[in-house]
Amino acid sequence: MTMTETVKQNQMNAEEYVRDIYDKVLERNPHESEFNQAVKEIFDSLVPVFAKEPKYIEHNILEQIVEPERVISFRVPWVDDNGKIQVNRGYRVQFNSALGPYKGGIRFHPSVNLSIIKFLGFEQIFKNSLTGQPIGGGKGGADFDPKGKSDGEIMRFTQSFMTELWRHIGPDVDVPAGDIGVGAREIGYMFGQYKRLRGAYEAGVITGKNPMVGGSIGRKEATGYGLVYFVNEMLKDHGLSLEGQKVIVSGSGNVSTYAMEKAIQLGATVVACSDSDGYVYDENGIDVETVKELKEKGNERISEYVNRHPSATYHEGCTGIWTIPCDIAFPCATQNEIDEEAAKTLVENGVKAVGEGANMPSTLEAIDLFVESDVHYAPAKAANAGGVAVSSFEMSQNSMRLSWTFEEVDEKLQETMKNIYTSCVEAANEYGDPDNLVLGANIAGFVKVADAMIAQGVI
């Protein structure tokens, strides 16, 4: 065969391999739409890698990587404030340990099911690889709705959840953290229950702890700040900055709050944020301290914001936020919150950049639209990796029994986000599609995990 014929043949083999394994994924997991979506996005990016490096086909890496190493599903019984017994379903998906102990958050939300936990765990493998830290990928959660629950109910539920989970985790085995509906309070209750059952103070078993019980200073801010650092790098690379930009941020939880705070510190005006009921808009700028008071300290809806800031307006419904003309959009709430129509509206309104704080906030159609347009698009698994990176720093601090200052953590976070951005750009360039950070993030994240899997044999 001539050189050209070999290249052509390798390309055809790669396309056929990816198609075959994707068909198997669909056949094995017919009802897991979110998982299948996450798999499709990554698979599409990997065809050129398999064409160039047939060793990944020879080792059948794709079929191995899409099957979790372990899926744990369990009953979570608890007693509510009326003395009634409630039952929820808990999950932990230990997806891939090629690079280190399983690592990834726990989500408490009524929508949680196996498909959602598997998509999150799958994404986490590549995100964690991008951080450069020695951590594998996993995720967990329960279909428990924390909304409207008393502190006692939250504690009893969380303790019951850990009463099963504890036997599957450990500082060198699997290290959970927070996600939607799980913050420092829930992490504290989980850590306390683990300690009681394990009979040992193993601080490195869970991250996102309050600094007074071994948590890393700066973990709370890390995902939101990291997102803005990543987007800032991307903007700088194109002669732009955050200074003077009009920004919208969906959600008003952990990631959104600190994305807003950092964007404002870097000179942007955040004009809107939201929760699952609606959004608030203020052209003069959202006051983050008020959002913190409402959401972090209180348990209030974002609609309350307008009672404290009469210049702001409240709008029912969570998709309307994407109709606000802006320069930069930070989706920081949940999966698939930007569909094709929302993406079209953002592009028509002249959005310059989209930075994903949430996991998989854009549908496949929305991603295609951003990539094909002139929008600078920062995909979640790269842009929101700051949270898990600082979680890994927390594990290091716990092992060394010391604690770094905010400045030390923040400096390491900035360096990490810069390195992730560079890895994505280099991979995108190597594969001939500069500026395509979806391609860059997927390839750079995949190659390290795949090589580590090959090095460890068929296990």
Ligand SMILES: NC(=O)C1=CN([C@@H]2O[C@H](COP(=O)(O)OP(=O)(O)OC[C@H]3O[C@@H](n4cnc5c(N)ncnc54)[C@H](O)[C@@H]3O)[C@@H](O)[C@H]2O)C=CC1
């Ligand atoms: N907490 C972390 O360190 C990390 C979180 N993420 C992702 O970021 C996203 C947000 O997580 P957190 O801020 O931790 O959760 P959170 O529970 O602190 O906040 C979630 C926010 O989203 C809002 N929300 C939920 N559904 C919504 C909808 N359909 N429309 C508008 N708002 C909606 C909630 O009202 C809440 O304000 C999730 O996708 C999560 O997986 C990603 C990386 C790390």
Ligand SMILES: O=C(O)CCC(=O)C(=O)O
């Ligand atoms: O901090 C962690 O371990 C996990 C954070 C997380 O769940 C995520 O990156 O989506």
